[in-house]
Amino acid sequence: MREALGLTPAIAVAPKQKPRSRATYTLVELSVRKKTGGAPFRFQHRSSSISKLTAQLEAEKAARKKGLDVWVVLDIQQISE
Numbered sequence: 001m002r003e004a005l006g007l008t009p010a011i012a013v014a015p016k017q018k019p020r021s022r023a024t025y026t027l028v029e030l031s032v033r034k035k036t037g038g039a040p041f042r043f044q045h046r047s048s049s050i051s052k053l054t055a056q057l058e059a060e061k062a063a064r065k066k067g068l069d070v071w072v073v074l075d076i077q078q079i080s081e
Contacts, residue, residue: 022080026052028059029075032068040071052076 025046032043045059060070 024050024080026050026055027077027079028055030059030063031071031074032063033071035067035069042074043068050078
């Protein structure tokens with residue numbers, strides 16, 4: 001009778017898990033040198049931005065923060081996994 005009147009406690013239903021969205025990021029590769037000089041080497045930065053320009057600026061800022069001089073942008077790739 002309680003069921004007919006709607007007085008039974010609600011049955012707890014576990015929330016459904018959403019399927020994971022694909023990871024999308026922008027990989028920027030720069031040619032950099034140390035402030036003291038030396039041979040250039042490759043610096044990679046992974047940005048969550050979908051804008052290539054924003055990702056490039058973030059990468060250059062990260063390289064400068066580590067005390068490196070940016071010489072040239074080697075590659076910018078947008079990657080979806």
